[in-house]
Amino acid sequence: MNELEQLREAMRATEWTGRASIDVAAVMRTGRRLRRRRRLAATGVAALALAVAVGVPVGLRSGGPDPSRRAVPAASAPVERPTPTPTPDLAATRAEPAPRPIGTVVRSGIRYGADERVFYLVPVDVPDLPQVTIGLVAGRRTATGELVSDYLVNDVSGRDRRPGFHEIGYDEPGPSRPAAPTFGYFVGPAEQIIGTVDGREIVARQARWSEDAQVVIFWFDPKALPPGVRLDGIIARDAHGRRL
Amino acid sequence: MARGDAEFVEFARAASRRLVHAAYLMTGDHHQAEDAAQTALARTYASWSRIREGDAYGYARSVLVNHLVDRWRRPIREYPTEDLPEQRADDVADAVATRRWLLAILGALSPRERAIVVLRYYFDLSEAQVARELGVSVGTVKSTSSRALEKLRSSGSPAREVHGTCR
Incomplete structure (x- = not known):
C-alpha cells in the first residue's frame, strides 16, 4: 500500500462507529433563525436606523431623524451588527452642503437608468476620534453630472488608516433610491478581496484611492451579493495570493 | 412536517456522520467537529429551498470546510475521548495508533492545507473541485497535496509508529 492509499485508508478507518450526535431539531431551529435574520435584513427592518443614519443627503432632503439618534455601522471583518455610536459632523449638519469628494470619484459601471453608482471619500469629523478624518460614500453620478450621496460609512473607533478592513456599508433596498452594493475599504496591498456568504466566495471589485494607494475601495456586484445580505466573512489577498 | x-x-x-468526521480530521476535537457540522447543517437548512434540488451535500461540505478554515486557528492535537474509532483494524491498539498517526500528519498542516487534504483524500474530490470549493488555484491544491504526502512519507506508517511507541 503506498502512502496515498495509507492516508485514505486511515481517514476512513478512523470514522466513528457511534451515531453522530447531531440534534437535527436544534439545527432546524438555528436554520430558521438564520433565515428570519436574512429576511429581516432584506426588508430593511434590521438596519433601518443604520440606513437612515448614513444616507446623509437623502435624510437631509426628507427631514431625517434627530441627528443625536443617528448611528453608524460597526461592521468590519469579521462582520458584526451595527452599534449606536457618535456620528460624524457630516451627518449632523443639516445646513451645510454635502462635502466635496477628496480625490477621484471611482466609477463602478453599475447603472440605474441614467445614473451610475460611484464611490468616493469625504472628510468627516467624529467626536473624540481625531484619527478618523475620512468616510466612504456610495453615491450616484446623475446624467447632469451631479453627485448624490446615498450611504456613508466611516470608522467609529481607532484610526481610518489602520491596516486591514474598515467599516463595511450594508445598504437596504428601499423605495426612494437604488440600494448601494455592499462596499467598504481596506488599507494595505490588497490585490483581491473575497467575501464569503454561506460558504460561497464572492470576489469584490476594487479600485485604489487616488490620494493614498494603500486605501483600496471595494464593492460587491449586487447580482452576486444582493444589498442587505450580510457577509459571513471577508479576506484580502496580496499579489502572491497570500492572505493579508 | 412540511x-x-x-x-x-x-x-x-445521512450526511452528518461524514461531515462530523471531516470536521474531526480538521480539528482533532470531536466536540468541536460536531459543533461545526451542526453549524454547516443549520446554514444548509436556512438555504434549503434554494439548494434542495441541487447538490445539497456539496453545499453543506463547502460551508463546513470554509467555516473551519476561517474559524479554526488552534493547532490540531488529539483530544481525549471515550469513543473508539470504527474497528477496521485488527485491534484497538492499531486503531489508536492509526488515529494518532493521522492527526500528527494533519497537525503539521495549516487549516487551509488540512482542508485541501480532507477534501482531496477523504471526500475524493478532484483537484479542480477542491480549488473551486476553497477559492484557491489548482496549483495550490497540487502543491499542498504534494507537501502533505512528503510529510506522510517522512512520518512513516502507522504500524511503524506503533512499534516505535512500544520500544
Whole structure:
C-alpha cells in the first residue's frame, strides 16, 4: 500500500462507529433563525436606523431623524451588527452642503437608468476620534453630472488608516433610491478581496484611492451579493495570493 | 412536517456522520467537529429551498470546510475521548495508533492545507473541485497535496509508529 492509499485508508478507518450526535431539531431551529435574520435584513427592518443614519443627503432632503439618534455601522471583518455610536459632523449638519469628494470619484459601471453608482471619500469629523478624518460614500453620478450621496460609512473607533478592513456599508433596498452594493475599504496591498456568504466566495471589485494607494475601495456586484445580505466573512489577498 | 423539512431531516441524518468526521480530521476535537457540522447543517437548512434540488451535500461540505478554515486557528492535537474509532483494524491498539498517526500528519498542516487534504483524500474530490470549493488555484491544491504526502512519507506508517511507541 503506498502512502496515498495509507492516508485514505486511515481517514476512513478512523470514522466513528457511534451515531453522530447531531440534534437535527436544534439545527432546524438555528436554520430558521438564520433565515428570519436574512429576511429581516432584506426588508430593511434590521438596519433601518443604520440606513437612515448614513444616507446623509437623502435624510437631509426628507427631514431625517434627530441627528443625536443617528448611528453608524460597526461592521468590519469579521462582520458584526451595527452599534449606536457618535456620528460624524457630516451627518449632523443639516445646513451645510454635502462635502466635496477628496480625490477621484471611482466609477463602478453599475447603472440605474441614467445614473451610475460611484464611490468616493469625504472628510468627516467624529467626536473624540481625531484619527478618523475620512468616510466612504456610495453615491450616484446623475446624467447632469451631479453627485448624490446615498450611504456613508466611516470608522467609529481607532484610526481610518489602520491596516486591514474598515467599516463595511450594508445598504437596504428601499423605495426612494437604488440600494448601494455592499462596499467598504481596506488599507494595505490588497490585490483581491473575497467575501464569503454561506460558504460561497464572492470576489469584490476594487479600485485604489487616488490620494493614498494603500486605501483600496471595494464593492460587491449586487447580482452576486444582493444589498442587505450580510457577509459571513471577508479576506484580502496580496499579489502572491497570500492572505493579508 | 412540511415535505421540504422531512427531506432535510433525512438529508441531515445521512450526511452528518461524514461531515462530523471531516470536521474531526480538521480539528482533532470531536466536540468541536460536531459543533461545526451542526453549524454547516443549520446554514444548509436556512438555504434549503434554494439548494434542495441541487447538490445539497456539496453545499453543506463547502460551508463546513470554509467555516473551519476561517474559524479554526488552534493547532490540531488529539483530544481525549471515550469513543473508539470504527474497528477496521485488527485491534484497538492499531486503531489508536492509526488515529494518532493521522492527526500528527494533519497537525503539521495549516487549516487551509488540512482542508485541501480532507477534501482531496477523504471526500475524493478532484483537484479542480477542491480549488473551486476553497477559492484557491489548482496549483495550490497540487502543491499542498504534494507537501502533505512528503510529510506522510517522512512520518512513516502507522504500524511503524506503533512499534516505535512500544520500544
